[in-house]
């Protein structure tokens with residue numbers, strides 16, 4: 306491995322175990338990402354690009370059959386040496402069966418009433434449990450290497466390698482704000498700075514938070530606070546003075562003044578009036594909107610709310626006092642601890658500033674407001690930036706971006722690509738960019754690997770691949786990019802150029818080249834012998850038997866056009882209008 310190599314995958318072969326049998330997802334993948342380099346991995350859907358990336362960071366559920374993945378010289382594939390512990394493994398598998406099928410039945414028989422030795426039965430059953438415990442201890446010992454490797458991979462993920470997923474909406478947690486999600490990532494990777502206040506100070510301030518909340522409410526919303534206090538006072542007065550008060554006209558006037566005649570309380574004789582008077586709260590809502598400012602529409606808009614409020618108030622006054630007292634008591638018992646807990650979980654000012662700084666780094670406009678938002682409140686481009694910010698928060702050395710711009714429009718796409726290149730330039734982060742869009746590759750990458758049907762078929766610098774491709778599949782991909790040309794320049798073509806056919810099923814067996822059913826140059830050699838990667842120029846490799854036929858890309862494109870017309874497999878023409 307060269308010194309500047311950060312990630313090196315060599316001859317990787319993996320399969321998935323499914324109910325229908327194993328699915329061979331990767332057949333032979335070899336590629337390299339150098340330090341500070343942006344490497345593009347390109348190919349059609351179903352070629353194995355995402356499986357390659359997920360296997361690289363140990364997140365794929367596949368089984369690795371062969372090959373190695375080295376990050377900065379350290380092996381990331383764990384090959385368990387089963388032969389080394391074969392005897393112990395057999396013993397640990399055998400002991401539980403021996404206990405369940407032999408010791409336990411004997412023990413239970415001796416526990417039966419007609420047997421005269423229950424102690425023996427008890428000891429036999431206990432012996433069974435001891436054997437099971439021994440089996441578990443042996444397995445724990447055998448898998449210690451495995452646990453060490455898991456620990457190593459957990460460290461690598463996030464600290465050294467991060468991944469941006471294709472669809473940020475499914476990758477972000479919809480229940481947490483942006484700041485909380487970025488904070489969690491930083492916390493679990495130990496990237497947070499010192500807190501500005503100690504835990505005990507924070508606890509004391511949280512205990513005071515219910516009173517502070519109430520104080521702020523009174524201070525900043527005085528009108529609501531005054532109305533609420535008045536109504537509360539009336540309720541308390543009426544509750545204390547009892548039904549005798551009803552006969553007093555003075556009280557009635559006072560009640561009307563406060564717009565809550567429902568306080569007519571005693572509710573037994575004047576229940577009809579309650580609803581009528583409760584409507585008197587409506588003018589208060591209108592008055593309030595007028596004072597706070599706003600259009601006629603905003604004033605009218607308050608009517609439903611005020612009406613609902615007055616009804617709630619009427620119901621409260623109808624309800625017997627003990628019930629109201631119990632409800633209020635329960636409300637306080639639940640809400641006060643909640644206010645305290647929520648306040649305690651608020652981010653420390655230092656940590657919030659750290660999150661804001663990271664959002665500034667990915668050029669999110671107004672980061673102070675964005676930190677408090679939930680993913681559904683952000684646009685697609687903003688969500689993708691938040692994902693990038695989250696991944697960059699741990700300052701990884703390698704960023705794997707799995708089709709990060711697929712769901713975005715071209716303007717946002719350009720911004721995200723610019724951002725990724727900027728991150729590489731400023732922080733020296735290597736990037737492995739997975740895409741099926743050769744335009745994105747051309748815009749961003751230093752080197753490219755082309756994948757087809759679970760194998761890398763061509764690799765080289767961006768100039769090698771775009772200006773001088775040598776594998777027919779790469780030439781077909783480049784030829785398939787729609788171009789905006791005048792009708793005179795179409796050279797008589799009536800259909801969009803395509804690679805005919807489709808990527809084969811992963812389980813389809815090929816003796817020779819996996820691309821041969823779709824290749825215009827396929828012959829018996831291609832059908833029978835698998836092509837190895839050959840160096841066509843310095844650092845430029847292509848897996849093809851006939852690289853002598855692909856020197857002139859224009860000729861290959863013409864061959865594809867003719868081949869497409871006569872192709873009888875799955876595929877077809879896209880007619881140009």
Ligand code: SF4
Pocket residue numbers: 776777778818819820821824825826827828831836848849850851
């Ligand atoms: S080996 Fe043969 S079938 Fe495969 S790409 Fe080359 S020419 Fe086509």
